Amino acid sequence: MSLVVVGSIAFDSIRTPYGEQQEILGGAATFFSVTASWFTPVSVVAVVGEDFGDAQFKVFRDRGIDTTGVEQVSGRTFRWKGEYRGDMNQAHTLDTQLNVFEKFVPKVPAAYLSSEFLFLANIDPLLQLNVRRSFSGLKASGLDTMNYWIQGMPEELKKVLATVDVLLINDGEARMLSGQSHLKKAAECIRQFGPRVVVIKRGEHGATLFGDSIFTVPAFPLDDVFDPTGAGDTFAGGFMGHLARTGDLSDANLRRCAVYGSVMGSFAVEEFGVGRLARLTPAEIESRYRAIKQLTHFDA
Amino acid sequence: MSLVVVGSIAFDSIRTPYGEQQEILGGAATFFSVTASWFTPVSVVAVVGEDFGDAQFKVFRDRGIDTTGVEQVSGRTFRWKGEYRGDMNQAHTLDTQLNVFEKFVPKVPAAYLSSEFLFLANIDPLLQLNVRRSFSGLKASGLDTMNYWIQGMPEELKKVLATVDVLLINDGEARMLSGQSHLKKAAECIRQFGPRVVVIKRGEHGATLFGDSIFTVPAFPLDDVFDPTGAGDTFAGGFMGHLARTGDLSDANLRRCAVYGSVMGSFAVEEFGVGRLARLTPAEIESRYRAIKQLTHFDA
Numbered sequence: 001m002s003l004v005v006v007g008s009i010a011f012d013s014i015r016t017p018y019g020e021q022q023e024i025l026g027g028a029a030t031f032f033s034v035t036a037s038w039f040t041p042v043s044v045v046a047v048v049g050e051d052f053g054d055a056q057f058k059v060f061r062d063r064g065i066d067t068t069g070v071e072q073v074s075g076r077t078f079r080w081k082g083e084y085r086g087d088m089n090q091a092h093t094l095d096t097q098l099n100v101f102e103k104f105v106p107k108v109p110a111a112y113l114s115s116e117f118l119f120l121a122n123i124d125p126l127l128q129l130n131v132r133r134s135f136s137g138l139k140a141s142g143l144d145t146m147n148y149w150i151q152g153m154p155e156e157l158k159k160v161l162a163t164v165d166v167l168l169i170n171d172g173e174a175r176m177l178s179g180q181s182h183l184k185k186a187a188e189c190i191r192q193f194g195p196r197v198v199v200i201k202r203g204e205h206g207a208t209l210f211g212d213s214i215f216t217v218p219a220f221p222l223d224d225v226f227d228p229t230g231a232g233d234t235f236a237g238g239f240m241g242h243l244a245r246t247g248d249l250s251d252a253n254l255r256r257c258a259v260y261g262s263v264m265g266s267f268a269v270e271e272f273g274v275g276r277l278a279r280l281t282p283a284e285i286e287s288r289y290r291a292i293k294q295l296t297h298f299d300a
Numbered sequence: 301m302s303l304v305v306v307g308s309i310a311f312d313s314i315r316t317p318y319g320e321q322q323e324i325l326g327g328a329a330t331f332f333s334v335t336a337s338w339f340t341p342v343s344v345v346a347v348v349g350e351d352f353g354d355a356q357f358k359v360f361r362d363r364g365i366d367t368t369g370v371e372q373v374s375g376r377t378f379r380w381k382g383e384y385r386g387d388m389n390q391a392h393t394l395d396t397q398l399n400v401f402e403k404f405v406p407k408v409p410a411a412y413l414s415s416e417f418l419f420l421a422n423i424d425p426l427l428q429l430n431v432r433r434s435f436s437g438l439k440a441s442g443l444d445t446m447n448y449w450i451q452g453m454p455e456e457l458k459k460v461l462a463t464v465d466v467l468l469i470n471d472g473e474a475r476m477l478s479g480q481s482h483l484k485k486a487a488e489c490i491r492q493f494g495p496r497v498v499v500i501k502r503g504e505h506g507a508t509l510f511g512d513s514i515f516t517v518p519a520f521p522l523d524d525v526f527d528p529t530g531a532g533d534t535f536a537g538g539f540m541g542h543l544a545r546t547g548d549l550s551d552a553n554l555r556r557c558a559v560y561g562s563v564m565g566s567f568a569v570e571e572f573g574v575g576r577l578a579r580l581t582p583a584e585i586e587s588r589y590r591a592i593k594q595l596t597h598f599d600a
């Protein structure tokens with residue numbers, strides 16, 4: 001079944017202990033859609049500037065992603081510059097230029113509105129709410145957010161939380177949103193706001209899903225983490241991608257969604273940008289899924 | 301098969317967000333032996349002072365633990381005072397009085413020397429090495445250590461590492477011992493020093509075993525963590541206890557050892573001291589083992 005994502009497209013400049021890249025294609029909607037495209041048809045709603053060219057659109061096109069909803073306006077595309085030092089779980093932002101993203105008002109093409117699955121990546125919760133309300137036949141919707149909105153627009157955020165099925169959020173954000181330092185209590189508190197499933201991403205420690213049951217999945221132990229940028233959006237892309245592919249909201253399948261999230265996140269960090277994600281094969285994805293099974297299996 | 305532990309017995313004074321306790325029975329050998337006693341016969345080598353009375357010995361006796369090797373000398377028992385604030389993974393030491401523990405020289409009773417399993421809890425690596433050398437028929441030995449010895453006696457520590465099968469260590473110590481920030485590389489480095497199995501404990505994030513394969517086990521998600529003191533020693537007690545009970549060093553069984561470590565660690569933190577561990581039932585242990593299976597299970 002088809003999946004729509006609304007979020008940012010950006011040019012990222014990134015320095016990690018492994019090297020440096022200037023103005024490479026990034027943004028939550030990019031990582032999410034390239035990832036989810038391995039599972040299900042994906043359509044994107046985003047905004048880019050005049051500097052966004054065919055080379056960038058080709059990345060989406062090559063993965064069969066519908067970019068009808070990617071509006072191109074005058075001005076420059078959103079730019080983010082960041083650095084990772086010793087702790088690869090922590091990005092240090094060096095520069096943010098919102099550019100055309102500052103006045104972004106998502107325009108959802110009519111053809112998208114019959115989609116059964118929607119992911120609202122991290123943007124202003126009022127915009128998320130408007131987009132959410134324009135869809136009437138969803139089987140499930142997912143949401144991401146960040147500290148900036150949790151602190152600055154908590155009431156608006158709670159309104160959109162009341163309308164979604166799955167919240168995918170990192171541990172620090174979950175603690176801030178709930179006011180609870182203990183993650184199980186944080187998840188229980190957030191579920192009261194609306195989402196019946198809360199997935200707390202814990203970077204190198206994996207992720208925990210709180211729904212009808214609790215499920216933990218580890219991060220795949222790689223030899224090297226080259227660039228963590230986009231790993232959370234990639235996790236969401238794997239999670240929502242498998243959910244939309246199967247249309248199965250059962251507890252057993254939500255667990256598989258979390259494993260696919262971890263699988264895809266592990267590929268994301270193997271290289272800068274979306275390069276690794278763009279040239280995956282289904283066999284590689286299934287092989288790493290089995291590797292995570294092997295990593296966690298023990299006899300009862 | 302029988303299991304010997306060498307380590308500290310202490311009186312702990314602890315403050316956590318949940319309350320405060322003065323001079324309760326603690327120490328690595330205490331947490332380890334009370335835990336392992338649920339799996340296999342356990343004997344302790346330790347030192348206590350004149351202030352250590354029948355009420356304390358009774359805790360060991362009630363669990364069938366052999367305390368022939370607990371030497372009682374003139375002076376006061378080792379005392380530790382600590383506090384946990386927001387982050388329950390981090391103990392803040394307020395006071396340490398080594399007392400009789402300062403001059404501790406382990407004296408292993410002759411009857412202990414035929415044991416097949418040995419655990420060297422965190423003490424001076426030269427003492428660990430002497431104890432290790434006095435056993436000649438071991439099926440497997442385990443070791444713990446801490447930052448103090450890693451920084452202060454690295455060469456002596458490497459000598460004892462070369463003689464043991466399993467190192468159980470926390471993530472910060474693994475990074476310090478190896479000089480590698482990435483845990484997989486840290487474990488690979490430490491395995492070069494000798495132990496064929498390295499278990500890295502990650503507090504609320506669970507533990508990862510590096511041996512013939514890599515295995516991760518989560519921490520059991522409790523509603524409340526009352527007191528994390530002794531959780532690492534308890535993990536080791538569950539791990540070594542199940543290993544000694546089965547005598548099975550296969551990869552599949554080492555995974556079960558790690559799960560029992562996590563199971564027992566989760567009980568340890570439910571109350572101050574060893575109270576919860578002392579009044580467990582085998583059924584409770586097996587029930588939580590199955591709960592961790594449920595927490596991590598997904599269909600392949």
